[in-house]
Amino acid sequence: MITVQLNKPGFEYDIHSLVKAFFPAQDVSVGVGERETEEEISFHIVTNYLENTIEIIFYDIEDFKYQLRQQKVVEVDFSDRRETKNRLKQAYYKMLCAYTAKTLPWGNLTGIRPTKIPMAFLEEGKDEAFIRRYMKETYFASDEKISLSIEVAKRELALLSKIYYQNGYSLYIGIPFCPSTCLYCSFTSYPLHLWENKVDLYLDALEKELDYTAERFRDKHLNAVYIGGGTPTTLAPHQLERLIGKIRESFDLSDCLEFTVEAGRPDSITREKLIALHRLGISRISINPQTMKEETLRIIGRRHTVKQVEESFLMARELGFDNINMDLIAGLPNETLSDVEATMRQIKKLAPDSLTVHSLALKRAARLSMFREEYKELTFENTWETIDLTARYAKQMGLEPYYLYRQKNMAGNFENVGYAGSGKAGIYNILIMEEKQTIVACGAGSVSKRVYPDGRIERSENVKDVSQYIERIGEMIERKRVLLED
Numbered sequence: 001m002i003t004v005q006l007n008k009p010g011f012e013y014d015i016h017s018l019v020k021a022f023f024p025a026q027d028v029s030v031g032v033g034e035r036e037t038e039e040e041i042s043f044h045i046v047t048n049y050l051e052n053t054i055e056i057i058f059y060d061i062e063d064f065k066y067q068l069r070q071q072k073v074v075e076v077d078f079s080d081r082r083e084t085k086n087r088l089k090q091a092y093y094k095m096l097c098a099y100t101a102k103t104l105p106w107g108n109l110t111g112i113r114p115t116k117i118p119m120a121f122l123e124e125g126k127d128e129a130f131i132r133r134y135m136k137e138t139y140f141a142s143d144e145k146i147s148l149s150i151e152v153a154k155r156e157l158a159l160l161s162k163i164y165y166q167n168g169y170s171l172y173i174g175i176p177f178c179p180s181t182c183l184y185c186s187f188t189s190y191p192l193h194l195w196e197n198k199v200d201l202y203l204d205a206l207e208k209e210l211d212y213t214a215e216r217f218r219d220k221h222l223n224a225v226y227i228g229g230g231t232p233t234t235l236a237p238h239q240l241e242r243l244i245g246k247i248r249e250s251f252d253l254s255d256c257l258e259f260t261v262e263a264g265r266p267d268s269i270t271r272e273k274l275i276a277l278h279r280l281g282i283s284r285i286s287i288n289p290q291t292m293k294e295e296t297l298r299i300i301g302r303r304h305t306v307k308q309v310e311e312s313f314l315m316a317r318e319l320g321f322d323n324i325n326m327d328l329i330a331g332l333p334n335e336t337l338s339d340v341e342a343t344m345r346q347i348k349k350l351a352p353d354s355l356t357v358h359s360l361a362l363k364r365a366a367r368l369s370m371f372r373e374e375y376k377e378l379t380f381e382n383t384w385e386t387i388d389l390t391a392r393y394a395k396q397m398g399l400e401p402y403y404l405y406r407q408k409n410m411a412g413n414f415e416n417v418g419y420a421g422s423g424k425a426g427i428y429n430i431l432i433m434e435e436k437q438t439i440v441a442c443g444a445g446s447v448s449k450r451v452y453p454d455g456r457i458e459r460s461e462n463v464k465d466v467s468q469y470i471e472r473i474g475e476m477i478e479r480k481r482v483l484l485e486d
Contacts, residue, residue, distance in 0.1 A: 001026060001027045001028075001029065001037060001039040001040065001041050001042065002019055002023055002026050002027070002028045002029070002041070002042065002043045002044070002045070003028075003029045003030075003035060003037070003041055003043075003044050003045070004016070004019065004028065004029065004030040004031075004044075004045045004046075004047065005031070005032075005033065005034060005035070005044070005045070005046050005047070006030070006031065006032045006033075006047050006048075006049070007032070007033075007047070007048045007049060008032060008049055009032055010049055011084075011085055011088055012030045012031070014085060014088070014089055014110055015030050015047070015088075015092065016028055016030045017110035018089060018092050018093065018096070018108055018110055019045070019092070019096065021104055021110065022096045022099075022100050022102070022104070023043075026042070027039065041061050042060075042061060043058070043059070043060060043061065044058075044059040044061055044066065045057065045058055045059070046059070047088075049078075052075060052076065052077070052078075053073050053074060053075055053076060054073070054074045054076055054084075054087070054088055054091070055071070055072075055073050055074075056070075056071070056072045056073075056074070056091055056092065056095060057070070057071045058070040058071070058095055058099060069099065070095050070098065070099065072091050072094075072095060074087050074088065074091045075087075076088070086138055089108040089110070090108060090138075090140070092108065093107060093108035093140060103140070103142075105141070105142050105144070105145050105384065105414060106139070106141050106142070106145050106406070106415070107139040107140030107141040107142070107145075108139050108140055109135075109139040109141055111406070112405050112406045112407060112433075113405055113406075113433055113434065113435075114141075114145070114149045114404065114405075114406065114415070115149050115152050115153045115156060115403070115404060115433070115434070116434065117131075117134075117135060117149065118131045118135070118149050118150045118153040119153040119156060119157060119434065121134070122153055122154065122157060123157070128150060131146075131150055132146050132150070135149070145415075148401060148404065148415075148417070149404070151400075151401060152401050152402060152403060152404050152417075155400070155401070155402045155403075155425070156402065156403060156430050156434060159402070159425055159427060159430055160430060160431075160434070160436065162257060163223050163257075163427070163431070163436075163437060164220075164221040164223060164255070164437075165436055165437050165451075166453060167220055167221055168220060168221040168222070168223045168255070168437055168438075169217055169220050169221070169222060169223070169437060169438045169439065169440055170222070170223050170224040170225070170226070170428055170431050170432075170437060170438075170439045170440070171213065171222060171224070171225045171226070171247075171251070171439070171440055171441075171442070172226050172227075172228065172428075172432075172439055172440070172441040172442070172443075172446060173206070173210075173225070173226070173227045173228070173243070173247075173441075173442050173443050173446075174228060174229060174230065174441065174442070174443030174444060174445055174446040175227065175228070175229040175230045175231065175232040175234065175235060175443065176202075176229060176230040176443065176444045176445055176464075176466060177191075177192045177195055177199065177229065177230050177231060177234040177235075178191065178192065178229065178230050178231045178234060178265065178268075179191070179192060179231065179234060179265055179267050179268055179303055179304075192234045195466060198466060198467070198470070199235065199236075199239060200239070201470050202444070202466055202469070202470060203239060203242060203243060204470075205469060205470045205473040206243070206442060206443055207246055208473050208477065209442040209443070209473060209476060209477055209480070210246060210247065210250055210251075210442055211250060212477045212480060212481070213440050213442060213480070214250040214251050216480070216481075216484055217440065218252075221255040222251055222252060222253060222255060222256050223255060223256060223257055223258075223427070223431070223437070224256065224257060224258045224259075224260075224427050224428040224431060225247060225251075225253075225256060225258070225259045225260065225428075226258075226260045226262070226428040227243070227244075227260065227261045227262065228260075228262045229262060229264065230264075231262070231263075231264040231265045231268050232261050232262055232263070232264070233261070233263045233264060233265070233268040233269050233273050234265075234268050235273075236273075237270070237272045237273050237275075237276045240261075240273060240276050240277065240280075241276050241280065244261075244276075244277075244280045244282070245280070248280070248281075257427055258283055258284055258426070258427045258428060259281065259282050259283045259284065260282070260283070260284040260285065260286065260426065260428060261277055261282050261284075261285050261286075262285070262286045262288075263277075263285045263286060263287050263288075263312070263316075264286060264287070264288050265288070265302065265304060266287060266289065266304045266308040266309045266311070266312040267302075267303055267304035267308060269287070269312040269315075269316075271315060271319075274315060274316055274319050274321070275319060278319050278320055278321060283323055284323040284324075284325065284426065285316060285321055285323070285324055285325070286324070286325040286326070286327060286356075287309065287312050287313050287316065287324060287325070287326055287352075288325075288326060288327035289306070289309040289326060289327075289328065289343075289347075290302065290327060290328055290329045290332065291328065291329065291332055291335065291339070291343050292306050292309065292342065292343040292346040292347065293306075293335065293339050293342065293343060294306055295334070296332050296333065296334065296335055296339070299332075299333050299334065299378070300332060300333065306346070310346075310350065313326075313350050313352070314350075322353065323353050323354070323424050324352050324353050324354075325352060325353065325354040325355065325356060325426065326347060326350070326352040326354075326355050326356070327355075327356045327358065328343060328344075328347070328355065328356070328357050328358065328390070329357075329358045329359075329360050330357060330358065330359050330360065330382050330386050330387065330390060330414070331359055331360035331382030331386070332360060333378035334378055337383070337385055337386055337389065340386055340389060340390065341389055341393075344389065344390060344393040345393075347393070347397075348393055348396065348397055351397060352397075353420065353421050353424040354399065354418065354419060354420035354421065354424050354425065354426060355394055355397070355399055355418075355419045355420075356416065356417070356418045356419070356429075357387075357390045357391075357394070357416065357417050357419070358416040359382055359387070359407075359414040359415060359416060360382065382414060387414050387415075390417075391417070391419075394419040397419075397421075398421050398422075399419035399420055399421055400419060400420065400421075401417050401418065401419050402418055402419070402420050402425040402426075402430070403417075403418040403425070403426070403429050403430045403433055404416060404417045404418065404433075405433045435449065435451055435457055436451060437451055438450050438451050438484075440480070440484070441462070442462075443462065443469070444462055444463065444464055444465065444466050444468075444469035445461075445462060445463075445464040446461075446462050447459055447460070447461045447462070448460045448461075448480060448483060448484075450483050450484060458483060459483070460479045460480055460482070460483035461479075462476045462479070463476070
C-alpha cells in the first residue's frame with residue numbers, strides 16, 4: 001500500500017490519480033494527517049501546503065522505518081488554483097518518474113477527456129504547434145498521445161458542427177439487465193433470469209420517465225438516441241418493439257442523426273430481435289465480443305462463444321445493418337500480445353463499421369476488485385505494443401480515430417479509442433465525452449447531465465436498484481424536473 005499524507009486538504013483526487021497511474025496494482029490512500037492502516041505500507045509521501053510553497057517528501061519504508069528518498073519544494077501562488085495544480089502535478093510526476101525509472105504515455109494528465117485541451121485551443125484559433133508545445137510543457141505527454149488527441153479533436157469538431165448545442169439534447173435509455181455479470185463490470189446490471197418477471201414493470205416506470213422527458217423537451221431538437229445498459233437485447237422482441245415504439249411515438253426524431261441500440265452480448269441476440277430493430281429504423285448497433293479468445297470469455301464470465309459473435313455479426317449484416325460497432329478490451333486477464341493480435345485478425349475479417357478499443361479499468365465495484373484474492377492467479381498485460389497493434393489493425397480496416405477517453409485505474413495508463421469508417425462515427429459517444437450538450441438519461445442507474453450556456457454542468461442520478469426505481473419513479477421524475485427547469 002502507498003500512503004500520501006497532507007497537512008491540509010487540497011488536490012487529493014489529482015494526487016491519487018497520478019500515484020495510482022504509476023502503481024496500478026497497489027492501493028493508494030490520500031488524506032490529511034497520519035492515517036492508521038493494517039496493511040503493509042511500501043511507500044509514503046508527505047505533502048505540505050505552506051505559505052507560498054508546496055513541500056513534497058518521498059519515503060521508502062524498510063523494517064517499519066522511514067528512509068528519505070526524495071524531497072522537493074515548489075513555489076506556487078495559491079490564488080491561482082489551476083497553475084498551482086499544474087505545478088504540483090509536474091513536481092509529483094518528475095519525482096515518480098525518478099523513483100520508478102519510467103514515464104507515462106499521457107504524462108501527468110489525469111483527466112478522462114484529453115481531447116478537451118486541444119479542442120478548446122482549436123476553437124480559440126490556436127495552431128497545432130502551440131497545442132503541441134503546451135501539452136508537452138504542461139503535462140509531459142508523449143508525442144504519440146499529443147498527435148492522437150489533436151487528430152481526434154479535429155474530427156470531433158467537424159462532427160459536432162451538425163449538433164444543436166443550446167437548443168438541442170440527446171437521450172440515453174438504460175436497460176439494466178444482462179445474461180450474466182462480467183468479471184470486470186461495474187455498470188448497473190442485473191442477471192436477467194432473476195428479474196424476468198419484473199421487466200414489464202420496469203418498462204412501465206421507464207415509459208413514465210420518457211413521457212415527462214418528451215413533454216419537457218418538446219421544443220428542443222433531439223440529436224441522438226442511445227439505448228444502452230446492461231444489455232438492451234436481453235429484452236424480448238415484443239419488449240424491444242414496445243420500448244422503441246414508445247420513443248418514436250413520444251419524441252420528434254426529425255433532427256435525430258443517430259439511433260443506437262447496444263446489442264452487446266451475442267448470447268442475447270436472436271434473428272427475431274434483429275428483425276425487430278431493423279424494422280423499427282435503428283441506424284446503429286453494437287455487437288461486443290471484448291475478445292475472440294474462448295478461454296478469456298470463460299474467465300471473464302461471458303457465456304457465449306467466438307462462433308456466436310461471428311454468427312450474430314453476419315446475421316445483422318444479412319438483415320441489412322450497415323453501421324455495426326464492435327467493442328474490444330485490451331489488458332484482459334491472462335491475455336498476451338499474440339492473443340490480442342489473434343482477436344484483431346478475426347475482427348478484421350468481419351469488417352465492422354466502427355471499433356472501440358478499451359483499456360481494462362479495474363473499478364472498485366467490479367467483482368475482480370471486490371474479490372481480489374479469488375482471482376490472484378490471473379495476470380494482466382497491457383503495453384504500448386498492444387495499443388499500437390490495435391491502432392494499426394484499425395487503420396488496415398479503413399477506420400480512423402474519432403473519439404477517446406480515459407478512466408481511473410486503467411491498465412497501462414492508456415485510453416479508450418473509438419475508430420470509425422467514413423460517416424460511421426458514433427455521435428453520441430462524442431457528446432457524452434465532450435459535455436457540450438445536455439444529455440437526458442432515463443432508467444435505473446442512469447445519470448442526466450445538463451450543460452448550461454456558460455459551460456457549467458449539473459447532474460441528476462437515478463437510483464440503481466431496479467425495484468427502487470420502479471417504486472420511486474415519481475421521485476426520479478421530480479429529480480429531473482429540478483435539474484431541467486429553467
